[in-house]
Amino acid sequence: xxxxxxxxxIEATVLSQKDNIDSxxxxxxxxxxxxxxxxxxAKKGDVWMTIxxxxxVIAVASHTEVSAIIFAxxxxxxxxxxxxxxxxxxxxxxxxxxxFELAGILFALLNSN
Amino acid sequence: xxxSEFWYYRESKEPEAKKFMENKPEPDxxxxxxxxxRDFVNTGKASSEIKLALKRLGVDNTILRRVxxxxxxxxxxxxxxxxxxxxxxxxxxxxxxxxxxxxGPGMKDINxxxxxxxxxxxxxxxxxxxxxxxxxxxxxKNADVLHIESQEGAxxxxxxxxxxx
Numbered sequence: 001x002x003x004x005x006x007x008x009x010i011e012a013t014v015l016s017q018k019d020n021i022d023s024x025x026x027x028x029x030x031x032x033x034x035x036x037x038x039x040x041x042a043k044k045g046d047v048w049m050t051i052x053x054x055x056x057v058i059a060v061a062s063h064t065e066v067s068a069i070i071f072a073x074x075x076x077x078x079x080x081x082x083x084x085x086x087x088x089x090x091x092x093x094x095x096x097x098x099x100f101e102l103a104g105i106l107f108a109l110l111n112s113n
Numbered sequence: 114x115x116x117s118e119f120w121y122y123r124e125s126k127e128p129e130a131k132k133f134m135e136n137k138p139e140p141d142x143x144x145x146x147x148x149x150x151r152d153f154v155n156t157g158k159a160s161s162e163i164k165l166a167l168k169r170l171g172v173d174n175t176i177l178r179r180v181x182x183x184x185x186x187x188x189x190x191x192x193x194x195x196x197x198x199x200x201x202x203x204x205x206x207x208x209x210x211x212x213x214x215x216x217g218p219g220m221k222d223i224n225x226x227x228x229x230x231x232x233x234x235x236x237x238x239x240x241x242x243x244x245x246x247x248x249x250x251x252x253x254k255n256a257d258v259l260h261i262e263s264q265e266g267a268x269x270x271x272x273x274x275x276x277x278x
Contacts, residue, residue, distance in 0.1 A: 035189075036247035039182050040254065052242045056189075059157035063164070063181040 001026050001110060003068055003091070006047065009105050010095050012070070015082050017091035024091055026067045029106045031099050035060050042066050047106060049099045053077035061090045068092070072099040119223040119261040126257040126276055133208065133274060134258060140203035140210070147199045148191045148215075153241055156192040160185035163202045167209060172277045179255040180275050184211055186248045187271055191215045193238045195269065207278070208257075213271040220263040227253065 003024040007014070014021055027045035032038050033052045042048055044065040050057065053075050061069050068091040071077065076094045085092045095102060122130050144166060146159040164181040172180075184202075191198045191213055198215030220226050227249050234244025253259050258274035 033242060034245040034247070035242040036186065036245050036251055039186060040247055040251045044178070054241050055154060056157065056241055056243075059161065059185060063160065063178065063185055065178065 003047070006106055006109060007093070009109060010070075010097055010102060012093050012095040013076075015076065015092040015094055016085040017068075017089065020089075021091065024067050026106075026110075028110065029103055030066070031103050038066075039064060049102045049106075051075055051099065053081065055081050055084065057081075058084045058088055058090055061085075062088050070095055070102055072097060072102055116262060116264040116267075117220065117223045118263075119227060119259070121253055121256070121259040123257040129276070130258045130274060133210075134260075137210075138205070140205055142204050144202045144204070145199060148188060148195075148197055150192070150195065150197040151237070152192055152197075156188050157185060159188050159200045159202070163209065163211065166202075166204060167277075170204075170206075170277075176275065176277050180209060183252045183255040183273055183275065186251045187211070187213050187273070189243055190248050190271075193234065193241075193243055198268070208274055208276040210272065210274045213269075215269050217266065217268045219265045219267045219269055221265045223261050223263055 003026050004022055026047050028043060029047045030042040031049045033050050035056055038060050042064045046066045048066045048069045049072060051072050053071060057069060070093045072095060074096050082092060160181050163184055164177050167180060168177055195215035196217055201212045203210040225231050229250045230246040232244050232246035238244040256273040257276050261271045263269040
């Protein structure tokens with residue numbers, strides 16, 4: 001599924017990789033704020049939904065090859081982190097919804113296909 | 114003080130891995146990094162660069178991911194739990210051997226540290242999103258060889274090997 005389709009169904013702001021947003025594919029999702037849990041379990045092509053916004057999320061996203069990070073509850077990381085994401089080709093999104101709501105919407109969309 | 118030691122060999126790789134560990138041949142080249150105590154800004158550099166070096170060698174994507182995750186977790190361990198240390202990645206044409214040495218304070222019991230959920234992390238480490246006690250199990254999950262030596266009050270030595278095929 002295209003990431004774009006998820007974005008049409010949530011209230012979201014794209015923070016990085018705006019130019020590539022149309023081409024990003026998503027296969028699943030993972031919800032966690034523990035970075036080692038994400039490193040151990042998130043799959044390539046997942047959307048990672050979290051409230052963790054420390055710089056380390058960029059390395060974790062890069063190593064696990066998730067398609068995008070969605071920060072819940074309007075969380076926006078610091079500018080330097082957004083720049084680092086841009087540099088590393090990581091798509092960051094901020095949404096007003098909670099991780100529970102985001103995961104529910106993504107789950108429903110993926111299973112309606 | 115009792116030194117404690119941990120060895121793990123992935124079963125499917127055991128014969129070639131043991132042969133490698135016994136011979137420790139000269140690498141094609143190596144990459145080295147230093148890690149500062151609690152330097153969460155620069156940590157992650159080694160795993161990213163080692164991954165890139167192997168990518169240039171044409172190493173398969175699933176292997177790159179395993180190398181990146183194992184090395185990153187070990188980098189985080191040195192950053193979060195030690196007084197700093199260094200990393201040397203020995204690059205071969207069929208595997209990568211990465212060695213981590215820190216400046217203490219060492220682990221009381223490695224087997225306990227290997228148990229998922231066991232952690233000595235403080236509040237700061239937890240705020241960074243680490244300290245859930247999953248780091249060492251993640252390294253083991255991704256490595257073909259994992260060897261750790263430590264002693265309370267002394268330094269910790271960790272080495273891992275991942276084969277490209």
